[in-house]
Amino acid sequence: MMTSYGNFALLYDVLMDDFDYVAWSGYIQRILNKNGIEQGRILEMACGTGSLTKELLDLGYRVDGFDLSEEMLAVAHNKLSKNKNLRLFNMDMTEFKMDRKYKAIIAACDSINYILSENSLKQTFKRAYDHLEDGGLFIFDINSEYKLREILGNNIFLEDRDEIFYTWENQFDEDSNICEFYLTFFHSDDGENYQRFDEVHREKAYSIKTVKSLLIEVGFIEIDIYEAFEFEDVKEESERINFVAKKKSKVRVI
Ligand SMILES: C[S@@+](CC[C@H](N)C(=O)[O-])C[C@H]1O[C@@H](n2cnc3c(N)ncnc32)[C@H](O)[C@@H]1O
Structure with missing residues (x-):
């Protein structure tokens, strides 16, 4: 997991x-x-x-x-x-x-x-x-529910900061009210070689x-x-x- x-x-x-x-x-x-x-x-x-x-x-x-x-x-x-x-x-x-x-x-x-x-x-x-x-x-x-459903949910964000490049792809589930964030990071110490890692975060809208x-x-x-x-x-x-x-x-x- x-x-x-x-x-x-x-x-x-x-x-x-x-x-x-x-x-x-x-x-x-x-x-x-x-x-x-x-x-x-x-x-x-x-x-x-x-x-x-x-x-x-x-x-x-x-x-x-x-x-x-x-x-x-x-x-x-x-x-x-x-x-x-x-x-x-x-x-x-x-x-x-x-x-x-x-x-x-x-x-x-x-x-x-x-x-x-x-x-x-x-x-x-x-x-x-x-x-x-x-x-x-x-x-x-x-x-807020508004933020998780309407702003973050079902949306893709990316940020490019030279040594860190990352994306988050989000899915809001209307049954559970849980927003899943699939984060993919590319991180470099030297600006040339990038290491990838992934995480999943879950936040529930109350x-x-x-x-x-x-x-x-x-x-x-x-x-x-x-x-x-x-x-x-x-x-x-x-x-x-x-x-x-x-x-x-x-x-x-x-
Ligand atoms: C968005 S970060 C906020 C961290 C910090 N409060 C701040 O203001 O920067 C959410 C934090 O919640 C922690 N967390 C998530 N579920 C938790 C749990 N069940 N018990 C304790 N910490 C938890 C995560 O490990 C993470 O450090």
Whole structure:
């Protein structure tokens, strides 16, 4: 079976160089600060190569990060292992278990779309809920149904960057709502000899209604839904949707 985030891990940071992780972490920081979380330990699920992790560490948070891909984690480890406020783990979002609870849990950059069934999504949400302190926040973004179906789905993209040439051929399945991305990379170290490798990635399109009801089913109370990276309502053509779900604070009985 073709993997996701195998060899691609080594090219991920180069291909994401137009992604503004500083702005992204600033957006997350605003959400945390609005909720009185100015310091403490955060859990970053599906932290990948650790680009957002680095920014969160620079903001002064302590971070535990995990990812399913050992290759992505190896890149994160090379980038960040000197930081004493970081711990990295190889785990699956749908069944992770940590030794502590967190003020906030983050899953950025459509990692949640990689969960391919509602059951597994609910399981993931339950794990996140159980690992939050009272009053803690679960912050994540998804690729919208609109983006996966209308923009990425049934479309072909290619990018030519001299040392990396790659194509993605995408198919959106209307029965499962899963978009399959067939990625083919040609990578060269010397600009003359190119090595080919292929990966298949799958992202599932979830409606806002489904995500919201699963969050409520596992116990979250307040759920804010924004067009990323604003605090605006989601529109029909929003491509990235940001969820902020809050765990109930304990009521003190006097
Ligand atoms: C689009 S990348 C995002 C990486 C990182 N969050 C970022 O912002 O750059 C998606 C990540 O999700 C990870 N992933 C996919 N399924 C996962 C799972 N079930 N558990 C943990 N990580 C998973 C992949 O290995 C990959 O690193």
